[in-house]
Amino acid sequence: MWKTILRRLLIIIPEIIALSILVFLLAKAMPGDPFTGSINPHASLAHIHHLMRINGLYDPWYQQYWNWVVHLFHGNLGMSYEYQEPVTRIVGERAINTLWLAVFATVMTYAIGLPVGLYAGRHQNSRSDHAIRIYTYVTLSVPFFVVLVLGLWIFGYMLGWFPTTGSINTNAAPGMGSVISRIQHIVLPGLLQAFFSLTGIVQYLRSEVIDATHSDYVRTARSKGVPVRDVFRHHIFRNSLLPITATAGYAITGLLGGSVFTETIFSYPGMGLLFVSAINYRDYTVITALVLLFGFLNMLGTLLSDIIMAAVDPRIRIE
Amino acid sequence: MSKTKIALTGMAALSVLTLAACSNGNSSSSNKMVKLPQAYKNSKSAIKGGTLKVAEVNDAPFQGITDPALASNAEDTDVFAPEIQDLFNNDSHYKFKNGGPANFKLDKSAKTITVTLRNNLKWSDGKPVTAKDVEYAQEVVASPDSTSQQYSDSMSQIVGMDEFHAGKSKTISGIDMPDGENGKKVVFHFKQMSPGMQYGGSGFIWEYAEPYHQIKDIPIAKLASSAQVRKNPLSYGPFKLKKVVAGESTSFVPNKYYWGSKPKTSGVTVQVVSTSAIEQALKSHKYDLTVGGLPTSKYPQIKKISGYTTTGTPSRSFGYFGFNLGHFDTKTAENVMDSSKKMSNVKLRQAMAYAINQDEVSKKFGNGLSERATTLVPRFFTQFHDNSNNGYPLNIKKANKLLDEAGYKKKGKWRQTPDGKPLVINFAAMKGSDTVQAEEDDYLQQWHKVGLDVKYVNNKPMEMNSFYSMLQAPSSNKFDIYLAAWQFATEPSPQQTYGKSAQFNMGHFVTAKNTELINKIDSPKSFDTSYRKQQFKAWQTYMTKEAAYLPQSEGTDYSPVNNRVKNFTNDPAHTNTQYAELALTSNSTATK
Numbered sequence: 001m002w003k004t005i006l007r008r009l010l011i012i013i014p015e016i017i018a019l020s021i022l023v024f025l026l027a028k029a030m031p032g033d034p035f036t037g038s039i040n041p042h043a044s045l046a047h048i049h050h051l052m053r054i055n056g057l058y059d060p061w062y063q064q065y066w067n068w069v070v071h072l073f074h075g076n077l078g079m080s081y082e083y084q085e086p087v088t089r090i091v092g093e094r095a096i097n098t099l100w101l102a103v104f105a106t107v108m109t110y111a112i113g114l115p116v117g118l119y120a121g122r123h124q125n126s127r128s129d130h131a132i133r134i135y136t137y138v139t140l141s142v143p144f145f146v147v148l149v150l151g152l153w154i155f156g157y158m159l160g161w162f163p164t165t166g167s168i169n170t171n172a173a174p175g176m177g178s179v180i181s182r183i184q185h186i187v188l189p190g191l192l193q194a195f196f197s198l199t200g201i202v203q204y205l206r207s208e209v210i211d212a213t214h215s216d217y218v219r220t221a222r223s224k225g226v227p228v229r230d231v232f233r234h235h236i237f238r239n240s241l242l243p244i245t246a247t248a249g250y251a252i253t254g255l256l257g258g259s260v261f262t263e264t265i266f267s268y269p270g271m272g273l274l275f276v277s278a279i280n281y282r283d284y285t286v287i288t289a290l291v292l293l294f295g296f297l298n299m300l301g302t303l304l305s306d307i308i309m310a311a312v313d314p315r316i317r318i319e
Numbered sequence: 320m321s322k323t324k325i326a327l328t329g330m331a332a333l334s335v336l337t338l339a340a341c342s343n344g345n346s347s348s349s350n351k352m353v354k355l356p357q358a359y360k361n362s363k364s365a366i367k368g369g370t371l372k373v374a375e376v377n378d379a380p381f382q383g384i385t386d387p388a389l390a391s392n393a394e395d396t397d398v399f400a401p402e403i404q405d406l407f408n409n410d411s412h413y414k415f416k417n418g419g420p421a422n423f424k425l426d427k428s429a430k431t432i433t434v435t436l437r438n439n440l441k442w443s444d445g446k447p448v449t450a451k452d453v454e455y456a457q458e459v460v461a462s463p464d465s466t467s468q469q470y471s472d473s474m475s476q477i478v479g480m481d482e483f484h485a486g487k488s489k490t491i492s493g494i495d496m497p498d499g500e501n502g503k504k505v506v507f508h509f510k511q512m513s514p515g516m517q518y519g520g521s522g523f524i525w526e527y528a529e530p531y532h533q534i535k536d537i538p539i540a541k542l543a544s545s546a547q548v549r550k551n552p553l554s555y556g557p558f559k560l561k562k563v564v565a566g567e568s569t570s571f572v573p574n575k576y577y578w579g580s581k582p583k584t585s586g587v588t589v590q591v592v593s594t595s596a597i598e599q600a601l602k603s604h605k606y607d608l609t610v611g612g613l614p615t616s617k618y619p620q621i622k623k624i625s626g627y628t629t630t631g632t633p634s635r636s637f638g639y640f641g642f643n644l645g646h647f648d649t650k651t652a653e654n655v656m657d658s659s660k661k662m663s664n665v666k667l668r669q670a671m672a673y674a675i676n677q678d679e680v681s682k683k684f685g686n687g688l689s690e691r692a693t694t695l696v697p698r699f700f701t702q703f704h705d706n707s708n709n710g711y712p713l714n715i716k717k718a719n720k721l722l723d724e725a726g727y728k729k730k731g732k733w734r735q736t737p738d739g740k741p742l743v744i745n746f747a748a749m750k751g752s753d754t755v756q757a758e759e760d761d762y763l764q765q766w767h768k769v770g771l772d773v774k775y776v777n778n779k780p781m782e783m784n785s786f787y788s789m790l791q792a793p794s795s796n797k798f799d800i801y802l803a804a805w806q807f808a809t810e811p812s813p814q815q816t817y818g819k820s821a822q823f824n825m826g827h828f829v830t831a832k833n834t835e836l837i838n839k840i841d842s843p844k845s846f847d848t849s850y851r852k853q854q855f856k857a858w859q860t861y862m863t864k865e866a867a868y869l870p871q872s873e874g875t876d877y878s879p880v881n882n883r884v885k886n887f888t889n890d891p892a893h894t895n896t897q898y899a900e901l902a903l904t905s906n907s908t909a910t911k
Contacts, residue, residue: 031782083384084389149595166590170568170569170590267592
């Protein structure tokens with residue numbers, strides 16, 4: 001198994017190189033440049049050309065790509081044209097914000113979604129099950145940004161229970177003060193995100209449990225006199241969780257993706273907004289770095305999912 | 320800080336609601352704009368101290384560059400405004416006025432501007448602001464290694480600046496420090512003088528100082544990413560930066576070395592708030608003021624929020640149509656008119672202008688904050704805007720007549736060129752909100768009414784980058800008319816936008832008369848304001864007749880002010896010292 005994992009990791013290297021060339025070319029093929037649209041009529045176009053030149057944007061693409069690769073091996077992803085600071089620093093700052101929010105939201109999603117889904121499946125057609133189904137239909141049909149705006153309005157502004165903008169209070173004391181402030185700031189967007197995302201898990205799990213309840217091995221267990229509670233605990237729940245486990249790897253590596261809606265409405269500077277603004281501003285260095293990072297994480301997610309599946313299901317082996 | 324930049328902006332900044340307004344015939348009523356007070360007068364007595372809470376309305380995090388020489392967007396200047404101050408105060412028309420951090424003296428015959436710093440002007444670390452700090456600020460903007468986007472053609476009028484900018488010289492020969500680097504006087508020598516030099520934001524000199532003693536060892540290319548610029552900037556403004564949370568908030572405490580009256584509040588916080596959340600934030604009375612762009616569409620709701628008084632000021636955003644009349648010759652660096660261009664017939668252009676129903680569009684969708692622009696000098700420039708020029712109000716009959724006279728006869732539904740060929744006019748517009756799209760659709764409908772087959776370039780509005788890439792190409796046959804917008808600075812000279820060698824004259828309109836009129840506006844004789852006004856009027860009349868560029872719309876920027884705030888005004892004469900003057904009349908925000 002270790003050999004396989006190592007081989008899979010090595011395969012990622014050429015994939016990343018291919019992805020980097022593709023991203024580099026596609027980014028350059030987009031119309032415009034980092035200075036388009038921010039023109040100052042008092043400035044001369046000659047000055048804009050000057051800025052393009054000193055930033056190497058008039059070099060042939062292969063030269064630009066080569067420069068980028070050389071810098072990459074020195075741990076330098078270049079300077080952002082928009083932010084005028086090293087890409088690693090901006091991505092680092094945003095990644096930390098995104099991780100705080102995403103980890104909390106993901107933990108809450110699974111912590112609430114798993115028991116609710118299992119409960120709904122086990123008590124099919126009960127009143128609670130109907131209520132849960134209505135909830136999932138509502139959340140499936142309401143756009144996410146509406147949930148965010150409503151949640152912010154009710155719990156942030158009307159009831160005043162949570163901070164409404166940003167990732168930390170401007171005047172938070174250093175140390176524990178800033179940790180507490182950060183936690184306060186992620187609770188509302190994190191919970192809203194969790195209550196919205198758990199719909200899929202609940203529905204999936206509910207139907208898995210219902211299917212498993214009618215399967216042969218459950219019938220056999222029941223006929224052997226195994227108590228219902230044990231059948232659910234040891235047979236049905238474990239098997240029903242397998243499809244959810246299959247996506248766990250993606251969920252872990254997807255933590256850095258960020259959410260544009262949440263970040264915009266809560267003015268929370270994270271990876272989602274960084275990616276969108278990098279595309280709008282043609283901030284090539286940031287675009288390339290982020291796509292590569294997301295690509296790498298995606299490949300890693302696939303591998304992780306396979307490993308997790310193998311760990312939880314004895315029938316599966318990575319060969 | 321509101322007088323820093325001119326930028327090309329998307330139409331989204333200007334436009335408002337939804338649906339197309341259509342009506343036939345002549346324009347019956349002009350749009351009535353709401354009249355908002357320029358200032359909020361609070362008669363209550365001020366408390367001692369208190370923290371002023373400001374919302375910066377924006378859907379993206381700010382970039383965090385505290386230095387205006389290096390910042391490339393309005394958001395950074397908004398969130399760091401309490402610590403940034405222009406070297407010069409100005410009057411309500413943005414003309415420099417002595418009495419601020421530095422005095423300004425212009426000598427036409429010697430072709431110099433002398434800047435004299437106040438004796439008590441100090442950085443927030445207690446060190447004096449010196450002549451070298453002013454000189455180095457010019458170097459930061461103009462250095463060949465600089466990442467600054469503020470270098471301008473106007474700045475190259477300083478003697479020796481071109482050589483310095485090109486890297487041929489290590490110093491700017493046209494800048495003298497008669498009392499030495501630690502003195503208080505800086506003399507700028509110019510190749511030629513222009514009346515625009517008397518106005519803030521005209522770009523002839525960079526109007527800020529840099530703390531040379533703090534940043535001298537940092538290469539200019541790396542200044543924007545340095546901790547000195549990002550986290551620990553020095554300031555000679557009323558406040559100094561206490562803390563910045565990357566992309567989301569800033570907080571300030573009074574600068575104890577401030578040259579003027581001590582700030583009346585004990586602190587300022589500026590927090591980014593998204594456009595979708597700002598209405599609720601104000602309803603919860605979380606902020607005293609807003610800066611940045613409040614969406615016009617939210618005005619009807621925001622103006623009703625209790626505890627706030629809505630103030631307003633004429634907007635510097637200005638929408639306009641441009642016709643493609645030629646190309647930019649890269650060898651001579653001049654625009655050239657091309658008589659074979661589709662839109663070279665002035666009657667065709669005038670007819671298109673008369674067919675637009677901007678009064679109705681602004682009236683129905685502007686919430687009272689937008690109106691038809693009548694000349695190429697917006698009403699914002701009260702001194703130079705020609706009120707007697709009514710531009711092109713809707714007149715379908717006249718539009719048809721002009722087209723008939725010019726030989727654009729109808730064949731079926733559409734008109735043809737005078738030589739009988741099909742006429743398809745390509746309209747380049749930018750993608751925006753549903754409202755923007757509806758307005759753009761309305762222009763198409765109006766042109767269709769007079770038989771002109773006008774179509775979007777590639778059949779749809781364009782993404783901003785593609786749009787400007789096309790417009791800035793030296794030559795393009797893909798578009799015949801475009802719709803764009805300017806954010807004007809405080810000096811309205813048309814030289815950089817409509818001049819013969821102006822690269823932003825993207826319609827490439829050039830005539831001897833236009834050059835002559837623009838040159839008169841910028842001539843030494845125009846240091847006499849009444850003469851300059853006459854020249855501006857003549858130029859506006861000429862440009863209306865030529866219809867190479869059509870003014871589209873302009874409006875009012877509104878800003879709610881919490882009723883506990885004292886001394887708030889939009890008067891440009893107070894902009895430079897506003898944060899020092901603002902006071903509070905209670906400890907918590909007013910709810911009524």
